[in-house]
Amino acid sequence: MEAISDLLDKKLATHSQTITTELHRSFAVIETKLDTLQSTVSTNSLKITELESTLNNHDQRLEALETTCSALASKNTQLAAQVLDLQSRSRRNTIRVLGLPEGVEGAQPVAFFGRMLEEMFRDVLGGVPEIERAHRSLGPKPAPHQRPRPVLIRLLRFQEKDRIIREARAKREN
Incomplete structure (x- = not known):
């Protein structure tokens, strides 16, 4: 019986050793995979x-x-x-004359339109109005059979412009 008991003890020891080795090997594989997983989690x-x-x-x-965009949008609106106010103010002293043939003003449009306005509105103006500048509106020169470009006359004083406009409207109504 002792022989069987010794044999069983040896077999048990061998199996125990084999199981322990297999468990260590499995745990080593699991530890390697866990280390890789932990490294990946750490990197992530x-x-x-x-x-x-x-x-x-x-x-x-x-x-x-x-x-910044909101501030710039507000500043842009302002x-x-x-700019709109300045443009409106810059046009305040400007008269637009329609229907004058192209080139009638010659080389000195300021002098020509000064004399023209004096002749047309002599009783209202009392002399040649002071003109800052006078020119045709921008754009290409029209062909002979097309409408001529408007003439823009900028007067030095708003009061003269106002008198001319009032008198022109009164003449048109009569």
Whole structure:
């Protein structure tokens, strides 16, 4: 019986050794896979942290850009209103004359239109009005059978322009 007991003890020891070796080998494989998995998780965690930091940075920059864009849009609206006002004011002393044939003014349009306005509105003006500039409107010169371009006359004083316009309307009604 002792022989059977010794044999069983040896077999048990051999099987125990084999099982222990297999368990160590399996645990080693599992530990390797866990190390790889832990390394991957750690790398991904660093990437996520980097992405969060970059995202926060982009959010801050975007907020700053939105604030700047809003301020610039407001300033642009204000500047557009100022430009419109300045354009309107610059046209305040301007008279537009329609229907004069092309080239009738010759080489000195300011002198020609000064004399023309004096002749037409002598009783209202009392002399030659002071003209800053006079020219045809921009655009190509029309063909002989087409309508002539309007003439723009900028007077030095608004009061003269106002008297000329009132008198021209009165003459047109009569």
